[in-house]
Amino acid sequence: MPGMTRRDFLKIAVLAGAAPSLLAGCAGEGDKHEVNFFNWSTYIAKDTLPRFSLETGIVVNYSVFSDEEEMFAKLRSGALGYDLIVATDYMIPRLKALNLIDPYPTGALKNTGDIDPKFRNTPYDPDNAYTVPYLWGTTGIGFNKKHISKRPTSWWDLWDPKYKGKISMLDNARDCVGIALLMKGCPQTTDSDAAFKAAEQLLISQKPLLKQYSSSTYVDSLINGEVYLAMAWSGDVIQAARENPELDYVIPKEGSYIWVDNMCLVKGSRHRADTLRLVDYLIEGKVAAEIANFVRYGSPNAAAKPYLDKSLLDDPRVFPPPSVLKKLQFYAILPPDLAQTWIDTWSDVKAA
Amino acid sequence: MKNKWLSFYAAAFYAFLYMPLSVMFFFSFNNARRNVLWRGFTFKWYGVLLHDAGLLGALLTSLKIAILSSLLASALGLLASYALVCRPPRFGRAFYSSWLNAPLLVPEIVMGVGLLSFFVRIGVPLNFWTLACAHAMIALPYTIGSIRARLLSLKSSQLEEAAMDLGADQWEAFIRVTLPLAKPAIVSGALLAFTISFEDFVTSFFIAGIGVVTMPIKVYSMMKFGVTPEINALSCCLLLTTLVFLLSARMLRRTPNS
Amino acid sequence: MPPGKDALPPGGRWARISRPVRSKAKKFLAWLFSGKSEKASHLLILPASFWLSFFLVIPIVLLLVLSLAQRGPYGTVIWHPTLDNFRRAFTPLYIPIVARTLLYCGAAAVICLLLGYPTAYFLSFYAGEWRDTFLILLMIPFWTSALVSIYSWIIILGRDGLMNSVLTGIGLLHTPLDVLNTPFSVILGLVYFYLPFMILPLYSSLEKIPKQYMEASYDLGAGAFQTFLKVTLPLSLPGVFAGFILTFVPCLGDFLTAEFLGGPRTYLIGNLIENQFLMAQDWPFGAALTAVLLGAMLVGLYYYQKLEAAEIA
Numbered sequence: 050m051p052g053m054t055r056r057d058f059l060k061i062a063v064l065a066g067a068a069p070s071l072l073a074g075c076a077g078e079g080d081k082h083e084v085n086f087f088n089w090s091t092y093i094a095k096d097t098l099p100r101f102s103l104e105t106g107i108v109v110n111y112s113v114f115s116d117e118e119e120m121f122a123k124l125r126s127g128a129l130g131y132d133l134i135v136a137t138d139y140m141i142p143r144l145k146a147l148n149l150i151d152p153y154p155t156g157a158l159k160n161t162g163d164i165d166p167k168f169r170n171t172p173y174d175p176d177n178a179y180t181v182p183y184l185w186g187t188t189g190i191g192f193n194k195k196h197i198s199k200r201p202t203s204w205w206d207l208w209d210p211k212y213k214g215k216i217s218m219l220d221n222a223r224d225c226v227g228i229a230l231l232m233k234g235c236p237q238t239t240d241s242d243a244a245f246k247a248a249e250q251l252l253i254s255q256k257p258l259l260k261q262y263s264s265s266t267y268v269d270s271l272i273n274g275e276v277y278l279a280m281a282w283s284g285d286v287i288q289a290a291r292e293n294p295e296l297d298y299v300i301p302k303e304g305s306y307i308w309v310d311n312m313c314l315v316k317g318s319r320h321r322a323d324t325l326r327l328v329d330y331l332i333e334g335k336v337a338a339e340i341a342n343f344v345r346y347g348s349p350n351a352a353a354k355p356y357l358d359k360s361l362l363d364d365p366r367v368f369p370p371p372s373v374l375k376k377l378q379f380y381a382i383l384p385p386d387l388a389q390t391w392i393d394t395w396s397d398v399k400a401a
Numbered sequence: 402m403k404n405k406w407l408s409f410y411a412a413a414f415y416a417f418l419y420m421p422l423s424v425m426f427f428f429s430f431n432n433a434r435r436n437v438l439w440r441g442f443t444f445k446w447y448g449v450l451l452h453d454a455g456l457l458g459a460l461l462t463s464l465k466i467a468i469l470s471s472l473l474a475s476a477l478g479l480l481a482s483y484a485l486v487c488r489p490p491r492f493g494r495a496f497y498s499s500w501l502n503a504p505l506l507v508p509e510i511v512m513g514v515g516l517l518s519f520f521v522r523i524g525v526p527l528n529f530w531t532l533a534c535a536h537a538m539i540a541l542p543y544t545i546g547s548i549r550a551r552l553l554s555l556k557s558s559q560l561e562e563a564a565m566d567l568g569a570d571q572w573e574a575f576i577r578v579t580l581p582l583a584k585p586a587i588v589s590g591a592l593l594a595f596t597i598s599f600e601d602f603v604t605s606f607f608i609a610g611i612g613v614v615t616m617p618i619k620v621y622s623m624m625k626f627g628v629t630p631e632i633n634a635l636s637c638c639l640l641l642t643t644l645v646f647l648l649s650a651r652m653l654r655r656t657p658n659s
Numbered sequence: 660m661p662p663g664k665d666a667l668p669p670g671g672r673w674a675r676i677s678r679p680v681r682s683k684a685k686k687f688l689a690w691l692f693s694g695k696s697e698k699a700s701h702l703l704i705l706p707a708s709f710w711l712s713f714f715l716v717i718p719i720v721l722l723l724v725l726s727l728a729q730r731g732p733y734g735t736v737i738w739h740p741t742l743d744n745f746r747r748a749f750t751p752l753y754i755p756i757v758a759r760t761l762l763y764c765g766a767a768a769v770i771c772l773l774l775g776y777p778t779a780y781f782l783s784f785y786a787g788e789w790r791d792t793f794l795i796l797l798m799i800p801f802w803t804s805a806l807v808s809i810y811s812w813i814i815i816l817g818r819d820g821l822m823n824s825v826l827t828g829i830g831l832l833h834t835p836l837d838v839l840n841t842p843f844s845v846i847l848g849l850v851y852f853y854l855p856f857m858i859l860p861l862y863s864s865l866e867k868i869p870k871q872y873m874e875a876s877y878d879l880g881a882g883a884f885q886t887f888l889k890v891t892l893p894l895s896l897p898g899v900f901a902g903f904i905l906t907f908v909p910c911l912g913d914f915l916t917a918e919f920l921g922g923p924r925t926y927l928i929g930n931l932i933e934n935q936f937l938m939a940q941d942w943p944f945g946a947a948l949t950a951v952l953l954g955a956m957l958v959g960l961y962y963y964q965k966l967e968a969a970e971i972a
Binding site for chain 2: 685688689690691692693695696697699700701702703704706707708710711714715717718719721722725774777778780782785786791793795796797798799800802803804805806807808809810811812813814815817821851854904905908909910911912913914915919929932933936942945946949952953956959960963964967968
């Protein structure tokens with residue numbers, strides 16, 4: 050067709066494609082009362098959301114992810130759709146830098162006073178503007194007592210050739226590279242190439258012994274004996290141990306990391322008011338306690354304390370005693386290029 | 402004697418082909434959380450599926466996208482097939498033939514990441530419509546293949562010429578004669594396109610974005626968390642859908658010439 | 660009731676449009692579907708062509724452009740041309756992955772050929788009136804979602820899966836086999852999924868062989884095996900090649916099978932590319948890897964096109 054340049058053609062085509070979604074966007078706020086909630090798997094109690102819907106009439110579309118990188122990749126692609134996400138502490142700077150999350154409007158939440166002061170004014174969110182803590186936990190070793198002769202005590206047990214083919218590691222950079230650096234005695238804020246090389250080599254040396262990298266199926270693998278030892282997140286194993294008492298969890302003697310998962314508001318959300326109501330609900334003392342009791346993770350909510358199960362409070366795997374606590378560190382917030390080095394190291398480990 | 406060995410081989414082959422699917426089917430009725438030992442017959446996992454709102458939402462999304470993309474692929478395919486059969490261009494007949502088959506050969510991951518980068522770069526939000534367009538592209542070779550085959554056999558019977566001899570012009574001959582006769586093939590191609598879109602995973606995985614959850618994506622998310630009988634039930638439902646559409650497509654192809 | 664002002668005129672809505680426009684439109688449509696004009700043919704193919712260009716070609720071209728860019732902080736893209744991504748793709752770290760992918764996919768394609776050829780032969784020559792039924796039976800797994808196929812193998816091959824349960828149950832094994840998460844399970848998954856891709860071209864090619872050729876061979880005194888070797892097999896070679904291409908090339912980009920049926924040591928190019936776009940957020944590098952994969956695809960497309968052209972001729 051004469052007179053039409055390729056660019057015009059492309060513009061029209063793009064507009065034609067974008068038009069329907071623009072029209073949909075014009076529907077505006079308040080078309081339906083719902084919240085699209087994107088959370089980790091096995092991270093909420095069974096009745097929490099149904100009860101919320103019953104009380105408020107707001108429908109919650111709940112979807113789960115098994116690793117935060119997947120969640121981040123989805124958000125980053127510029128797609129719209131989620132209103133509320135749960136993101137781990139180290140992700141927050143990334144989400145803020147790429148403009149993917151919104152700050153909480155001041156005074157919007159009624160219950161934030163109940164959050165334990167220990168979890169406020171954190172390095173990753175000094176003004177408490179972008180995050181509301183949800184749950185916290187530790188990374189350690191989950192194991193199946195039936196198949197292990199002696200209890201694991203050290204991270205090096207995951208490198209034990211006796212268990213070749215029966216070991217599982219978490220499938221993300223933060224946990225694996227973090228632990229490798231710890232085992233090599235390097236501080237997590239290190240920027241030395243040699244340190245990362247050493248960590249990379251350590252992880253690569255483990256690969257022949259590994260059955261899988263998995264952040265979600267390792268519990269099942271532990272239960273059915275495909276794997277005897279797994280790098281695990283505390284609550285996942287402890288939850289499963291209720292029905293499978295041969296499972297257990299331990300924090301190795303070299304120490305480990307505490308991580309905090311936070312609720313964040315997604316930019317471009319079309320159900321902001323409903324989302325804020327949901328967040329408010331989730332940080333009510335009773336509700337937070339119900340969630341923590343079910344998923345067996347630590348609640349950062351001071352108001353939840355009176356409602357927590359005694360068995361949970363007394364569980365040293367969930368609330369470690371001071372002797373263990375001093376060996377646990379929060380993840381440092383790294384500058385972008387250093388954070389990228391962690392990811393690159395992990396990519397190289399996976400590729401090797 | 403060759404007949405016997407070959408028949409035996411074929412039987413064993415089909416048994417191998419259907420073994421995993423049958424296993425999955427039977428174990429979807431297993432009354433056990435962990436999938437191994439048989440613990441009694443139950444329909445409860447299918448019941449769980451029906452009550453899973455997220456799943457039903459994914460089903461609806463998949464259906465909508467599949468309908469839209471099969472319509473698109475059929476329309477585009479019909480026009481292209483007609484041209485290729487009735488007046489193949491002298492230049493590039495072979496080119497068009499294989500060019501229109503290109504989606505068959507491009508690894509889906511290439512399509513997926515390509516479309517992802519493309520849509521992000523030109524700023525089109527990843528949504529329902531972009532996915533439907535992508536599925537239409539993937540299904541194009543199938544609709545063209547189906548319609549083209551039928552048009553070829555129609556051409557040899559020269560019914561359009563007969564209609565024109567009786568006074569119709571080309572457009573009327575097309576609308577009144579060719580199109581109705583080609584309808585079974587068009588619908589058959591549309592059904593194939595529908596199935597492709599419904600079952601597509603890799604491309605959808607990359608460009609579905611957030612709000613769009615199709616059935617295969619839902620199965621994938623469930624699979625990430627391990628083996629459960631609900632996934633069995635869900636997979637069987639997907640299988641059943643395939644079966645229904647495939648058989649319908651097949652039956653339409655075999656409609657005799659009237 | 661007398662027709663009101665707004666009633667449709669006889670001839671319906673179509674008649675509302677003015678006569679000259681209508682007849683021009685009809686003339687145009689007649690010309691379009693006349694089957695007489697080549698230009699009309701090109702025009703009819705244009706929508707489909709455009710669709711492919713827009714949704715297949717342009718994205719691929721963009722990928723190639725992207726492969727020359729650099730990664731910025733937090734996974735953004737800096738449009739500063741560089742060949743670093745390609746240099747990186749050919750470093751010793753990634754060569755094993757490429758080699759492994761070629762090996763697994765090649766093995767899968769060859770196994771598909773070996774397993775599929777007898778079946779295609781059976782379908783062409785021995786299936787008789789059951790042929791359609793068998794073809795449909797073949798198609799069903801073909802159309803099944805890859806996820807469903809993979810999932811069904813997880814159920815069978817798992818440590819507490821069917822295979823182990825049965826084999827230990829009947830005493831053939833003492834301890835369950837750890838077959839999942841191995842190269843074996845990955846290749847098995849690939850073979851299972853791509854078998855129909857191999858069989859259909861084989862069948863279509865075998866079917867086209869005129870029976871007279873084979874009969875002539877028998878008449879000349881050749882035995883069944885000789886006939887197969889000297890007549891059938893050579894004549895079915897186009898199908899063999901087509902099947903191989905249709906199996907091998909798409910297989911190269913496969914990442915799902917390795918993801919679910921494989922382990923840490925079965926990392927393939929597909930997994931690497933997926934990793935770049937999702938976890939590592941290094942889209943330029945991922946694009947470079949994809950470009951390499953595309954190179955393989957183009958080679959395949961070239962040969963496939965030659966086969967198609969030969970068939971049409």
